[in-house]
Every structure is written in C-alpha cells, then in structure tokens.
Amino acid sequence: MIFEIDNVELYFAEKQILNGIYLKAETGKVTGILGANGSGKSSLLNIFFGSLQPRHKLIRINKKPYLKPLFKYGVVTYLPQQNFIPPKMKLETCFQLFKVDLKRFLKKFPDFKTYTKVRMRDLSGGQRRVIEIYICLNSRAKLALLDEPFSHLSPLYVEKIKNLIQELKKEKAIILSDHMYRHILDSSDALYLLKNGSTKLISKTNELEDYNYLKVGTL
Numbered sequence: 126m127i128f129e130i131d132n133v134e135l136y137f138a139e140k141q142i143l144n145g146i147y148l149k150a151e152t153g154k155v156t157g158i159l160g161a162n163g164s165g166k167s168s169l170l171n172i173f174f175g176s177l178q179p180r181h182k183l184i185r186i187n188k189k190p191y192l193k194p195l196f197k198y199g200v201v202t203y204l205p206q207q208n209f210i211p212p213k214m215k216l217e218t219c220f221q222l223f224k225v226d227l228k229r230f231l232k233k234f235p236d237f238k239t240y241t242k243v244r245m246r247d248l249s250g251g252q253r254r255v256i257e258i259y260i261c262l263n264s265r266a267k268l269a270l271l272d273e274p275f276s277h278l279s280p281l282y283v284e285k286i287k288n289l290i291q292e293l294k295k296e297k298a299i300i301l302s303d304h305m306y307r308h309i310l311d312s313s314d315a316l317y318l319l320k321n322g323s324t325k326l327i328s329k330t331n332e333l334e335d336y337n338y339l340k341v342g343t344l
C-alpha cells in the first residue's frame with residue numbers, strides 16, 4: 126500500500142497548527158516523523174487515523190482518495206501517546222479481542238508468560254506499552270501509526286521493538302514519531318521533520334541541525 130496525505134490545514138481556534146503537509150508512507154518502508162514539542166506530530170497522526178478533522182486534507186491510498194476517516198475502512202491501527210487498552214482487561218483477553226496470536230507474542234517476549242491472567246492496570250507502564258505496541262503492529266491493518274513507541278521502554282525492549290518493526294514493515298506501511306530521535310533515525314527508511322506547520326523531507330541527517338531541530342554538533 127502507498128499512503129499519501131497533502132493539503133492539510135489544521136487550526137485550533139484561529140491558530141494555524143499545520144499547513145503545507147505532504148507525507149508518503151509505503152509497505153516495505155518505515156517513515157519517521159521528528160519535530161519539536163508542540164510542532165503538531167500527534168495532531169498529524171490523529172488526522173491520518175481520522176480521529177481529528179482538520180479544515181482540509183487529502184488522503185490517498187494507492188492513488189485513490191479516501192474521504193471518510195481512515196479508521197472506518199479498517200486499514201489503519203494507531204498507538205496513541207496514552208494507553209488505549211482498558212485497565213481492567215486481562216492480558217490474554219486483549220490478545221483475543223484484537224485477534225493477535227498470544228503464543229507468538231510469548232515466544233518473542235517470554236518475560237510476559239507469568240502475566241497472561243494479569244489485568245493491564247497491574248502491569249508497569251513500560252510493560253503495558255510493549256503489549257500495546259505489539260498489538261498495534263500485529264493487527265491486520267496495512268498501515269500502523271505509532272506515537273512515541275520508544276519512550277518508557279527499557280533498552281532491551283527498545284531493541285526488540287525495533288527488530289519487530291523491521292520484520293513487520295515487509296507487510297505493512299509503518300509511521301513512527303518519537304523524541305528518542307536516534308531510534309527513529311535507526312528505524313526509518315524515510316524521514317520527515319515537522320517545523321512551522323509543514324513537513325520537510327530529510328535526506329541527510331545533518332539537515333536536522335540545519336533546521337535547528339538538533340543543536341549543531343550533535344550528530
């Protein structure tokens with residue numbers, strides 16, 4: 126699948142947040158989005174998903190316009206910054222509900238074997254995050270949007286999730302945003318910087334310094 130968005134105009138009250146957006150994501154590639162706090166990354170992901178309606182936007186999949194919110198077509202999953210699985214739900218129940226293979230998960234993440242009957246609220250913040258990321262990535266949707274997947278994870282889990290992303294990009298388009306920019310640089314095949322309401326396609330990482338996203342000399 127090839128996902129494209131352009132013509133985005135987002136205002137909150139009279140304040141313009143986004144304009145001049147173009148972004149493309151496709152199966153086989155991870156697309157990273159970087160940007161300073163408040164630059165509009167989460168708003169943009171919400172617009173992709175369809176939970177936020179801007180004044181204007183045009184989404185195309187395989188060149189065909191999709192005019193309704195994308196989640197209504199069942200083609201997208203979204204990991205928001207906040208937990209989305211209800212706190213009372215047991216780990217094994219969420220895998221059933223989202224139709225994701227629990228046995229495969231436990232093979233990759235054996236630490237969770239003792240937690241299958243535990244409710245989400247009784248897991249740590251990072252453990253909940255691992256489950257939510259795994260479920261998002263392994264859903265049947267052909268487009269996965271992950272907002273801050275790496276924040277809150279310990280280094281070994283970060284590496285496992287990065288490997289999983291590389292495995293699963295073969296079958297879906299994946300869009301990631303995070304402030305842990307080194308993990309985004311490692312994971313992404315295409316990279317955009319969100320600045321002054323617009324996306325800038327980054328072809329060389331030193332442009333991140335030129336655009337003042339990183340301090341000069343960081344890279």
Ligand SMILES: Nc1ncnc2c1ncn2[C@@H]1O[C@H](COP(=O)(O)OP(=O)(O)OP(=O)(O)O)[C@@H](O)[C@H]1O
Nearest residue numbers: 137138142160161162163164165166167168169304
């Ligand atoms: N519901 C809302 N009402 C009014 N303003 C909003 C609303 N949601 C976001 N904003 C504003 O829009 C701008 C972009 O917010 P957004 O959360 O998309 O940024 P972000 O790049 O994801 O930030 P961060 O990296 O800090 O999470 C900010 O200035 C924020 O204050």
